[in-house]
Amino acid sequence: MSNTVPRTFLNTQQRGYVLALIGAVVLILALVLPSFAQPQGYHDFADKRGWLGVPNFGDVASNLAFLWVGLAGLFVLRLPSVRAMAAATRQAYGLMFFGLVFTAFGSGYYHWAPSDARLVWDRLPMTVVFMPLLAATLAERLRWRSTWPLWGLTLLGLGSVLYWKWSGNLLPYLMAQGGSILLILLAVMWLRSPWTERRLLYAALASYAVAFVSEKLDRPIFELSANMASGHTIKHLAAAFAFYFMQRMLRQQQPQRDTNP
Numbered sequence: 001m002s003n004t005v006p007r008t009f010l011n012t013q014q015r016g017y018v019l020a021l022i023g024a025v026v027l028i029l030a031l032v033l034p035s036f037a038q039p040q041g042y043h044d045f046a047d048k049r050g051w052l053g054v055p056n057f058g059d060v061a062s063n064l065a066f067l068w069v070g071l072a073g074l075f076v077l078r079l080p081s082v083r084a085m086a087a088a089t090r091q092a093y094g095l096m097f098f099g100l101v102f103t104a105f106g107s108g109y110y111h112w113a114p115s116d117a118r119l120v121w122d123r124l125p126m127t128v129v130f131m132p133l134l135a136a137t138l139a140e141r142l143r144w145r146s147t148w149p150l151w152g153l154t155l156l157g158l159g160s161v162l163y164w165k166w167s168g169n170l171l172p173y174l175m176a177q178g179g180s181i182l183l184i185l186l187a188v189m190w191l192r193s194p195w196t197e198r199r200l201l202y203a204a205l206a207s208y209a210v211a212f213v214s215e216k217l218d219r220p221i222f223e224l225s226a227n228m229a230s231g232h233t234i235k236h237l238a239a240a241f242a243f244y245f246m247q248r249m250l251r252q253q254q255p256q257r258d259t260n261p
Helices: 012-032 057-061 064-076 087-112 116-142 148-167 171-190 200-216 218-224 231-252
Strands: none
Touching: 012 116, 012 171, 057 087, 057 231, 064 087, 064 231, 087 116, 087 148, 087 231, 116 148, 116 171, 148 171, 171 200, 200 218, 200 231, 218 231
């Protein structure tokens, strides 16, 4: 009798197929579930204080954190350990940090005078953050050689925002954002990266969870902090901190000694 025990229930390729299936289900649900309009109360943020001639100063100025971490990430891409990555993975991370830089301007523009029209310019660059992050996470673990999946995912994210603008249905955008986060989490748990320091992805996801909760508790946080900072301002800072962990991960990474799946 053989003493060989299967190492995993599914191999790397099979797990990739499962993730693709989950992604397809998310896409189908986004198309068939009932339409969901943008709640107009979303624009009613707690901290409306202006300063130095800048309206809604806290929510506008906190976007500088995205600019800082985006530029820092673009600098990290020049390091030898990052340049040694496969082109598809490296370009995905590069597009992600590029999207962060533009998120700083898009989100700042929106929070200057919140409205549906301006919110489009907030969400468009955001999709050029979380969709390339999904592509980078999958590319390095599934050994993608082509950049076509990166551009396909990015266009899908951009399309979800444009679809909302033209149809009024926000659901595809919400599914694109939530689905990408779900797939990133599953990929990190199921698929092994050929690079070290990937434990920092859990810190990034935890920071994003703080950002999500802070956004939902915008006004309560503002009141509990004696009007010092709103939940939405903290959301920007926590989300930017998530990408600080990302650029730190890339800065410190080294090839795994054993990269067998």
